[in-house]
Amino acid sequence: MDIFSLPHLIILLLIVMALFGTSKIKNIGGDLGSAIKSFRQAMKEEEQLSSSKAPDAATKSLEHIRETEAIEETTAETLHTKS
Structure with a gap:
């Protein structure tokens, strides 16, 4: 059996939800999303800075x-x- 099969992923998700709770997972997802957004914004600013004359x-x-x-x-x- 493959380690990344659908039943294994579902069981893993249930274990994570039991340990952390759904609200904690939402917070982690939101924090990760905002971190990616700020990283992209910083990359755009860097490109604008390097392309400026x-x-x-x-x-x-x-x-x-x-x-x-x-x-x-x-x-x-x-x-x-x-x-």
Whole structure:
């Protein structure tokens, strides 16, 4: 028998519903949907930013990324020295 057959999937769904309840599954589905929606929106914004002719916006974005990386490095070094 195949592990992904219809009876196995139905039993798995019933077990998940018994453990988490239907309202929790709705919340998880809604959270997953909103996460995918925000990811798509961020991808569209990135495409618009990269396709725009203004190099100033791209330069500011790169500067922000570099500043963030520098902060992360100093935080990691601080945590490493405290250990």
